[in-house]
Amino acid sequence: MEKIKAGVIGATGYAGVELVRLLLSHPNVELAAISSKSFEGQDIADIYPSLHNILQMVLCGQEETIQKSDVVFGSLPHGLSEQFARMCVDQNKVYIDLGADFRLYDEADYQQWYKLSYNDKALHELSVYAMPEVNREEIKGKKIIGNPGCYPTSISLGLMPLLKAGLVEENSIIIDSKSGVTGAGRGLSQNTHYPDCNEAFSPYKIASHRHTPEIEQNLSRMAGKKVTVTFVPHLLPVNRGIVSTMYMRLKETQTLAKLHALYESAYQNEPFVRVLPQGEIANLKNVKYSNYCDISLHLDERTNRVIVVSAIDNMVKGAAGQAIQNMNLVFGLQETTGLMMIPPAF
């Protein structure tokens, strides 16, 4: 089989360079081109010395990247993807957007949370928000892919079976998420300066993070009704990983065994979702550098609440890994190709 030519726009951001790493290990992919606004003309190994002797490739322009590729991954700030998606569509290429521009079905949500509009509305009709465990069939053959956000991935996978089964009070959901610092990207800021961030911990963007509408969009579809959540992210002094601790009230009393069986059944055929044995607790260390999402279930019988803990690697399942999973689906490859990395024990 001929290899798929893949390009990455925004290749020197954290998600971008993680894409590069994973694409280089993908047996059906040839990395065709990479671009970077900030470092155009430089060799990527000069920016990321981890790639020395592995990849000698000059960062070119965005249009050149598209021209050389069959599939283009865009890892960009919001508001920049429509133009590249348009170019891809016009050249009959696939565009996989790791940013926020193709995640929200309702433009009003985008306007409210991102203060921007959908300018090229036709693109959004061609696109699909793509979380394989949720809507695998819709993804196949699509040309524009909205790759999910990191927090929404950890949360949606964690809550899907409960919401689909209608077992929890939809207005009782509270989500306390903690993310490693790569989630804040490669750009410098005081709160990610090492001495300010190390031996520190706090929430940020309390009940106002832009992933909120995407989370609610997903949960509402699962529940079949409008779901509004309280979502509070925290910055965790580790490089990688997200743990979401999710609290909600059960409509009726349930045994943990029954809830556990529900999850095992829901995810029994999912290659990347691991429902942990009863008594174990999801920990980000067990999924680092892998495409797995670990989920553990817990009951607070005293308050009739169920507590779900999920853990992903924000850079893999929460970004580059899921994007490649989506690419596999779009191109008719085995979904797990290039993604079966075993998480190291430490």
Next chain:
Amino acid sequence: MEKIKAGVIGATGYAGVELVRLLLSHPNVELAAISSKSFEGQDIADIYPSLHNILQMVLCGQEETIQKSDVVFGSLPHGLSEQFARMCVDQNKVYIDLGADFRLYDEADYQQWYKLSYNDKALHELSVYAMPEVNREEIKGKKIIGNPGCYPTSISLGLMPLLKAGLVEENSIIIDSKSGVTGAGRGLSQNTHYPDCNEAFSPYKIASHRHTPEIEQNLSRMAGKKVTVTFVPHLLPVNRGIVSTMYMRLKETQTLAKLHALYESAYQNEPFVRVLPQGEIANLKNVKYSNYCDISLHLDERTNRVIVVSAIDNMVKGAAGQAIQNMNLVFGLQETTGLMMIPPAF
């Protein structure tokens, strides 16, 4: 004024050695004796080289420690404090217990959560659970002090004004706490082994931590009715500090300004509680190595929930610092004596 002779039982545990450090800097205290089961006969500076040239003191036995002291701090596993409290009472000394044996007013709670009983019931009538910001007047002159747990301190201070004012639905409280690893003590365990704990994160003892009844005891007293909470602690890869993120539904809509004013008023005379300006968020880095509790308030208007974030140093305000604050109260000293350490910026 003659100095108070202070002794520490369990001086080589983490809370114990923190007590030693703070007592050595207290202007009205003379460290009279220290004991350790594991290291009796050794010099404490051999166990903790940070004390070289500062404290040359041999770890003696528990009874000797009591004999030499006016006030005895016990930093021990639960179930061991009654005997030392009894010795202190019989010798007319003050016993300040940093463990769990004098925290719960209702013995049934102790039996349920610790699987032990109060054997010397008279002691418990002499004792007081002592959180200065909550019941300062009750503490003065008492002989047996139940020093609060670290999580309950961060939570009780964070929620007191709201509960006293009756503004929140008492059965809606969810507490997601994150603690630095010193909270697990000096004892070795696999999950606090550096490579297992570093670059890792997860909850533990979900909805089953032994601090739960103490939390509920405190919140119930504040609310004037039985409060049951969902409490989930997490192990945070930092040495020190606790951040509690607390979620609850408002009975009626409130403005953030009004809630903020409530907190500022409640804590305006408290030397160790800092209500942060609106818009700031409590972070453990700002209270490390100090006796402060930082509190920030946030509103999720979309769900009518209030979110309170509190941060303390688990070893100071959450253990040794608060114990000294209680000692100051018992002995009629200025409450802040020896405790005005300025938290370092990093």
Next chain:
Amino acid sequence: MEKIKAGVIGATGYAGVELVRLLLSHPNVELAAISSKSFEGQDIADIYPSLHNILQMVLCGQEETIQKSDVVFGSLPHGLSEQFARMCVDQNKVYIDLGADFRLYDEADYQQWYKLSYNDKALHELSVYAMPEVNREEIKGKKIIGNPGCYPTSISLGLMPLLKAGLVEENSIIIDSKSGVTGAGRGLSQNTHYPDCNEAFSPYKIASHRHTPEIEQNLSRMAGKKVTVTFVPHLLPVNRGIVSTMYMRLKETQTLAKLHALYESAYQNEPFVRVLPQGEIANLKNVKYSNYCDISLHLDERTNRVIVVSAIDNMVKGAAGQAIQNMNLVFGLQETTGLMMIPPAF
């Protein structure tokens, strides 16, 4: 081609579980059996939850592991490997020892530094100390492999070209190495307890580490004369990686360009040694989770010293990765098979 059946003795130690991870990704290997003294009878995924859904394999006994395998990796404390090597030899299997028992050619060194003797001397005549970049040809077809230590790997690769070329004063070599905490193993100890190890740093076993004779054995062979070094390891608060900073005096003045050319020439065909461009400095973050050894060269013209910095992942190139590289050589596979993991950028 039929797959090689591989077994791991000591599979629940850190090097052992890293072997398991890498062997599972090796295209020509079938993991046949794993053993553990401490956890015999348990599933390895219960010890290392990172392996959930990936490997369901019960830890069996040592002899059973050997019986089921073509090649046996022993990851054991020193003094235990002769018996397993003997079993392997008698059953015509390959034994690759990750411990210290087959590293020292001169038994006197072993006696001096490990206080033990070679009991089954015939084994040592069959064995080879195996560092592919140093003695690749000797390794092929051997039955007992002494896999190098982590520090000696980082040091030997860092110094080989200089010593072979005879450019440095052999008695001037000072080696200051820093290792991540996984180097101390999975066993618990106070100095690897998180709060004692985090935000801490110091040397240990100053000029007395047991890797010293292995380092000197290697450097002496390269130099063609007896080399004695000062070697000081340090414990670094990271999980993985070793950086060795090595100082030595040049016999004659050299330009950095010439030294650099010497290294580039020496390693031009080595798949796992990366000589960094002049001006760059080796950093462990660029080799983590990979089998690479990065080397940078620096000149202190003021003192006529050359400074070599090398970086490896102590668990991969310093243990499990190199062991598989040796297995590939022994079995006539392409040396890089299963080892081309790209180091992540973070």
Next chain:
Amino acid sequence: MEKIKAGVIGATGYAGVELVRLLLSHPNVELAAISSKSFEGQDIADIYPSLHNILQMVLCGQEETIQKSDVVFGSLPHGLSEQFARMCVDQNKVYIDLGADFRLYDEADYQQWYKLSYNDKALHELSVYAMPEVNREEIKGKKIIGNPGCYPTSISLGLMPLLKAGLVEENSIIIDSKSGVTGAGRGLSQNTHYPDCNEAFSPYKIASHRHTPEIEQNLSRMAGKKVTVTFVPHLLPVNRGIVSTMYMRLKETQTLAKLHALYESAYQNEPFVRVLPQGEIANLKNVKYSNYCDISLHLDERTNRVIVVSAIDNMVKGAAGQAIQNMNLVFGLQETTGLMMIPPAF
């Protein structure tokens, strides 16, 4: 006694805010004014929330700071201090420079390493390079103080007794230092961005760090002859602390006991230098947040080298603490006043 009015120029840098913290705890000092180029007009607690409720002080201009103060601490990039030192001298105030502008006696060194000249040469005749353990008497009563650099402090204290006694070959000294990230300051840079700095380690400015001439100036004075060293600093993923591992050849064989006695004798009256018992090793965790310098001595008998390990807190003994120690000397206070902070055990 009337309090000394102290001002800090550059108060929002890391050394500046550490000065603020320590000065606020000094019994004989009143913090009179603080300045910051970047944040003039803002309250310092808005920049450093750790100071909430502790210090409410607006950052003013540099001249105003000088006017309000008896002693001015300048914590500035090199090249900026002469003007402020001049103002202080003209107004009969004391200027303590934490930068590099008054550290080098020989202007040629300054020109070579900093590419600048001494413009106001008279100031340098009035100034003294001030390391109390080295030249205490010269400091008293001086008006311009060159406060030592962090690395030179750890190194000079570590080597002084050996060099003064003439026991080591002066041209054999190799210094491998490791510094916490606060040493790089508050300014943002890619290599101090958390994900680039965490789980990373490497040397920097190899044999070319600007502290080299200061180190050599100090060691040369101690040795009574020109000393040239190889000095390599490393960036350590901790917030605070410097460990220097120093290697040198003994002129003649010595016992460790004799060397140890030499150090104990040399430092027996020094309040801030702790010579560790034989067998212990200096670790930065034991001096964090304190003004101590811990020193341990080790012998490599195989190579006739002595190895000295020293540990300081780079922000205290390596900057703000030593500056206050110098202030105490200048103003005739007890040298230890305000500096007897006990290092916490964790």
